[in-house]
Each structure stands twice: as C-alpha cells, then as structure tokens.
Amino acid sequence: MQNWLDKTIHRRRLLRQTMMALLAGSALAATGSAMAAELTCPAAAQEATVADIAPANKRIAVSVAYLKVPFYANFKLGLEDGAKQFGFTYDLFDGNSGDLATELANLQNFAAQKYDLVLLTPSGEGILPGIKQLNEAGIPVIEVNNKAGFGRDDVDVVTYVGADDVEFGRLQTDLVSAHFGGNPVKVAYVMGPLSTPAQVLRARGWDVGRGEHPEIEEIARVSDDFDSAKALAVVQDLLSRFPKGQIDAIVMQGPEGAAAVDYALRIGRDDVVFFAGDYPADVRQLIYDGKIAGTVNQNPYPQAYHAMEMAYDYLMGKEADIKRPYFLPLPLITQENAESVPPAWGC
Numbered sequence: 001m002q003n004w005l006d007k008t009i010h011r012r013r014l015l016r017q018t019m020m021a022l023l024a025g026s027a028l029a030a031t032g033s034a035m036a037a038e039l040t041c042p043a044a045a046q047e048a049t050v051a052d053i054a055p056a057n058k059r060i061a062v063s064v065a066y067l068k069v070p071f072y073a074n075f076k077l078g079l080e081d082g083a084k085q086f087g088f089t090y091d092l093f094d095g096n097s098g099d100l101a102t103e104l105a106n107l108q109n110f111a112a113q114k115y116d117l118v119l120l121t122p123s124g125e126g127i128l129p130g131i132k133q134l135n136e137a138g139i140p141v142i143e144v145n146n147k148a149g150f151g152r153d154d155v156d157v158v159t160y161v162g163a164d165d166v167e168f169g170r171l172q173t174d175l176v177s178a179h180f181g182g183n184p185v186k187v188a189y190v191m192g193p194l195s196t197p198a199q200v201l202r203a204r205g206w207d208v209g210r211g212e213h214p215e216i217e218e219i220a221r222v223s224d225d226f227d228s229a230k231a232l233a234v235v236q237d238l239l240s241r242f243p244k245g246q247i248d249a250i251v252m253q254g255p256e257g258a259a260a261v262d263y264a265l266r267i268g269r270d271d272v273v274f275f276a277g278d279y280p281a282d283v284r285q286l287i288y289d290g291k292i293a294g295t296v297n298q299n300p301y302p303q304a305y306h307a308m309e310m311a312y313d314y315l316m317g318k319e320a321d322i323k324r325p326y327f328l329p330l331p332l333i334t335q336e337n338a339e340s341v342p343p344a345w346g347c
Contacts, residue, residue, distance in 0.1 A: 039284060039285055046305075047081065047082075047085075047305045056312050058089075060117050060308075061113070062118070063094075063106040063110070064095055070346065073345050073346075075300035078302060079308065081305055082308025085309075088311070091115075093106045100126045108133060110134060110139065117314065118134055120144065122143065125148045131156075135155060140315075141157050144160075145303050147197055158314055161306050161307040161328070162303045163303075165199075168296050168298065169203060171209075172296060173213050173216060174213075176216055179275075180248070185217065186247050187248065188219060188222065188249070188250045189251050190222055192254055199253060220238060222237075228257075231257045238250060249272065249275060249293075255277065255278045255283045257274060273293045281345070281346030282346060283295055287334065293334065293335075294332060296331075297333050301345075
C-alpha cells in the first residue's frame with residue numbers, strides 16, 4: 001500500500017507545474033473586490049445515460065454512515081440514477097451519524113437478507129468485522145466516499161469509489177501557496193473528525209503538500225468535527241490567540257465554516273484568508289463574493305453513480321473493467337471559475 005502511495009505522489013508531482021500555473025491565475029482573480037451579485041443555483045451536472053445496457057436485475061443494499069449530512073442529498077440522487085441506468089433495485093440504510101452499532105447491525109441484516117452486493121460508506125475501521133461477515137456470506141462489498149477495508153489484507157473489498165483524500169489534502173496546500181504567490185504564510189489547519197479515514201488521509205496529504213511548499217508554516221492544528229457551531233467556536237479561538245500579523249490563513253476540511261467567515265469579517269479580521277473543503281451552494285457564493293479564497297470540489301453525485309456502475313461490472317462478470325480504486329476528479333474552485341462551475345449540492 002505504501003509503494004502505491006509513493007508512486008501516486010510521484011506521478012502527481014509531475015503534473016504540478018501545469019496545476020500551479022492555473023492556480024496562480026485563479027489567485028489573481030480572488031484578490032479582487034467582493035462581488036455584489038447573487039449567483040443563480042443550477043442543478044449539479046448528472047451523468048449521461050448509456051443506451052442498450054442489459055439490466056442487471058440484482059438487489060443492492062446501501063449503508064451510509066452519515067446519511068443525514070447535507071452532502072449526501074446529491075449522493076442519493078446518484079444512487080437513484082445509477083440504479084435506473086444499470087437495472088438495480090436497492091435499499092438505503094442510515095448509519096445513524098456514524099454509530100458503529102447501527103452500522104454493524106446494517107451489515108448483519110444485509111448478510112441475513114442475502115443481498116447481491118453491498119455499497120458501503122463506513123465511519124471508520126470499526127466496521128471491519130461487519131465486512132468480514134459479508135465476505136463469509138459471499139456478498140461482495142464496494143466502499144463509496146469513505147473507505148475502511150479497501151486495500152487491506154484481512155477483508156475483501158472489491159474497490160473504492162470516491163475522492164483521493166490524500167490528493168485532497170495536498171491540493172489544499174496548492175491553493176494556499178498560489179493565493180499567496182509562494183510567499184511565507186502562517187496557517188491554522190482545521191480538521192474534521194480526527195478518527196475518520198477521510199480526515200486521516202487528508203491530513204497526510206496536507207503534510208505531503210507542506211513538504212512541497214515550505215513557505216507554508218502551520219501554526220495550529222485543531223478540529224471542528226465538520227460542525228458549524230464548533231467551526232465558529234474554533235475560529236473565534238484562533239482569532240483571539242493570533243492577532244493581526246500572527247496568522248494569514250485558516251484552512252478548513254469541509255463547508256461548515258460559513259458562519260465563522262462572516263464572524264471574522266464582522267470583527268474586522270479581513271486580514272485572514274479562508275479556504276474550504278467541498279463545494280455546496282453557500283460556499284460557492286462566498287467564493288464568488290471573495291470571502292473564501294478557494295476550495296476542493298468533491299462531488300457526491302458521481303461517486304454514487306459510478307459505484308452503481310462498478311457494481312454492475314462486478315455482477316455482470318466484467319471484473320476487468322473495474323477501476324481499483326476509482327478516484328474521481330477534484331477540481332479546484334476559486335473566484336475565477338465559481339460562477340461557471342455549478343455547486344456539488346445545496347440547490
């Protein structure tokens with residue numbers, strides 16, 4: 001697994017010059033004055049249907065650890081469209097905000113009900129006994145959006161479909177460096193839930209990126225658990241601890257910082273530049289208005305849709321067509337392109 005990671009990082013470094021040139025142009029646009037117009041809110045782009053697909057006529061179970069989080073609204077639409085395209089019926093189950101007992105009970109139920117395949121968005125590695133139970137029942141598992149078992153030797157997961165979270169974290173360092181023109185910058189790094197695989201990998205990518213951008217000095221590392229109220233409290237504390245001249249930017253992992261950004265501006269801390277993660281409609285507007293400098297766009301719709309596609313390939317005997325892992329693009333959004341790129345959710 002480590003060799004794969006090293007090779008992947010090496011490949012990304014080869015693409016770096018082109019990306020940084022693009023980001024530099026975006027950063028120039030982001031330094032302009034705030035926009036007054038309110039953006040329209042078109043629906044996120046959907047995958048084109050493919051004609052002449054033989055329906056799978058199989059039954060899939062889906063368990064999502066944090067189904068109530070707004071991010072998963074378009075994820076559910078991707079499931080629906082993917083099921084229609086590839087001929088599945090499916091049942092969707094909530095993991096009760098990452099409650100491990102609920103998640104394990106879901107998987108136990110899937111084994112008992114003898115589903116043909118399971119799409120799993122786990123909260124973390126505590127779900128591994130449930131994956132083993134599905135393995136023993138002969139039910140294939142595909143992880144989506146978050147991974148716990150893919151790439152391990154002790155459980156069998158067909159593939160992972162979603163964001164490359166290591167790359168997500170590294171791309172955030174590119175955004176910061178480009179915005180500040182490669183000059184020294186003091187940054188507070190605000191994480192989501194510390195134990196989640198996505199956050200562990202994003203932090204790894206952030207650390208890799210800081211190695212590539214030595215001008216970025218991390219002065220604090222804290223967590224807001226992807227919670228808006230906690231994000232506001234965290235930012236209030238950071239701005240109190242670091243007066244003007246001692247902090248240049250705050251980098252968040254999710255879209256939960258809208259209230260925190262408004263608070264900073266209300267108290268006159270426009271010296272601090274904010275960066276987000278993900279791209280809902282409210283973050284899009286804040287980027288367009290010049291209140292957030294940029295974000296990494298992780299779109300939930302194609303993750304769910306292509307998970308259905310990988311399930312189709314597996315169940316129809318097309319294992320050679322399965323991408324392992326199936327990483328989806330992570331476009332960078334700044335003031336330069338926010339108007340032209342629809343939000344990933346929130347409309």
